[in-house]
Amino acid sequence: MTGVGSNWAGNVRYTARARHQPSSVDELRKLVGAADRIRAVGTGHSFNRLGDTTGELVSVAGLPPTVALDRDRGTVTVAAGLRYGDVATRLHADGYALANLASLPHISVAGAVATATHGSGAVHGNLATAVAALELVTADGDLLTVDRADPRFPGMVVNLGALGVVTRVTLDVVPTFDVRQYVRFGLPRAALDAACDAAYSVSVFTRWRSSRLDQVWVKQRVDEPPLPAEWLGTVAADAPCHPVPGMPAEHCTAQLGEPGPWYERLPHFRLGFTPSSGDELQSEWHLPRASATDALAALDPAAERIAAVLQVCELRTVAADTLWLSPNHDRDSLAIHFTWIGDPVAVAPVLAEVEERLAPFAPRPHWGKLFGRDPAATYPRHDDFRALLRDLDPAGKFRTEELDRYFPQS
Template identity: 85%
Template sequence: MTGHNWARNIRYAARTHHQPSNMDELRRLVAGADRIRAVGTGHSFNRLGDTIGDLVSVAGLPPAVALDRDRGTVTVAAGLRYGDVATWLHAQGYALANLASLPHISVAGAVATATHGSGQTLGNLATAVAALELVTADGDLLTVHRTDPRFAGMVVSLGALGVVTGVTLDVVPTFDVRQYVRFGLPRAALDAALGAAYSVSVFTGWRSSRLDQVWLKQRADQPPPPADWLGTVAADASCHPVPGMPAENCTAQLGEPGSWHERLPHFRLGFTPSSGDELQSEWHLPRAAAVEALAALDPAAERIAAVLQVCELRTVAADGLWLSPNHDRDSLAIHFTWIGDPAAVTPVLAEVEDRLAPFAPRPHWGKLFARNPAATYPRYEDFRILLGEFDPAGKFRTDELDRYFPRD
């Protein structure tokens, strides 16, 4: 376990770092701590997961994976990475419906922050959760299932209710995907493009009236896009979404068929994802407001481009999870990968947030944002009550959690 997050913009303030090797050790650790937080693979860009107390990783627990073919689920150790789970699952003939762009992230961390892939009919990764196992504040081991009335508040929980040790996920039969990249999408064709394949990502540098790249991830049995698809040009070589970065880091393109876990992510498991030296922000808006929201950002395009590596546009289906940015609304996610310069990025980030404010934006919980998003969540008060029930002494709380969910 390191003392900083993946991007190195956060150095953890924890007094002690732990990586227990068994459940009894973890339970004793949680029960005896005054302040404790779980840390995953460190792909968050803010201090939501930090603590002045103990920081604990569950990556040292046994890497258990159990497939239940009758129920159509797989139960995995929470510290496992999605890429490792996916490789195992594919070998058994099964798949997850969707994956994030990075297969490097831990299952528990991604679920707790509603991390997502793309697809207008596909929910974020937390929507695949059928059950959770967690160590609560007193060291007890609790399993909660989808039928529990608290479940919708416990899946995307920001690590605030306990240390998650196991996650049960819905699975589907394995499938193959072909990936195509297209250049120069007219802005007016954005909505059509976002619904054109199983999973779609659109990239822009905010330097042109057209959108730079469209990554279409189609089931392998679907026809390829026609030569003149939406006024774009087909890539004739593999690409990286960040200009100047090597394409070998990315999953195979040019229509080459491959299994779901080797195409749905943008990046390959054995390579450094994205550029590494970066900051990230992301806001989720109502899908219906996509064109209007992008137009609201146009006056800031030059300032955005000056501190931007790439911006990605994706769709996420609505769900019922209380703290999901996609709660009760189909969403457009606008993701910014900034340069690694906080002083230069912060004022631009604030301007973006101000310009998007009329659309009730909900930030990705693991990225950089400034506004408290509480007012945009209809079940906010219900989650705050749940926090008090599970953690009355504030064992899992942080300064940022206190800011977003003040205590009574």
């Protein structure tokens, strides 16, 4: 048992009465079976209380750090508490890769999957779409394995920690590949769609202070043609950059077109460095990609207020999927991600205005970020997930106050 603690950013101090880190699955099963309320906690990169509980917290980071490659099936089964960066180095050494990574390699596999955390790319789904199977401890302490053959599977992958404590995750893999990364400045907003389609993975950054978008991070496979000198009206960076002006570029992955392995280019930040001080808040909404131009225009009247409490805003595309609680369920999406200053009082009214302005576009929030509006109406399988909750956790062992708001028991 360890201290209860807080999330990574420090804006959420957990209210649980105890925190555990078992060293075996059997120990975990006993803990879960005996608990009245219990929640899994990962690397703490969520910014809301969806994962908080008045009961007990349990981390799976102490379970054996297994990484088992199955070359015949094209999958790897990993311990749920491992960070993506740790899995990636071992996969690459065996000649394999994951198709997509988030901007941070520091996040745990199970936590990222449970909240549909994503990378970027017009044809790439979020990280949860790579899941081929899950092993989890259910409310009665039993061990359950589900895979794509199970009709419940699309509802169990992005599970918000509400269906059990995940112990192992099986992921699709591809042959390893190299990537080169460029940063460009001053993208005209009219060229956003073309930019997002231009490479394997693309992220666009803006501080809402100009009619042009500040930075474009273009991540190309080395077998793609390199970017031309003249590209969509932008100017090439001549030195490494950080997305937030003034922050040290050495924390970021290599740029300037220098080739390197996928896991050292697809994230924005290097595993060996802290990406920022943590003195920040984050919100993120996913909208139909077809609505991107209109949605950004709807935010323009609030640009000055947004800029006043913003560190940086990132725009990314994510491909559609079939997972019930994925923000990208059944629609290609534009993700609008805000990294705010670490002042909840100053940020709250701006966040509420952003939600109001985006409301006509059926925004779906990232489950681990800050949002205010109930997203239920934007998820067609919302009621199916409620039924799954009742089936797998009838006593509400894994429920939290936040979960009850969005998925009422009655």
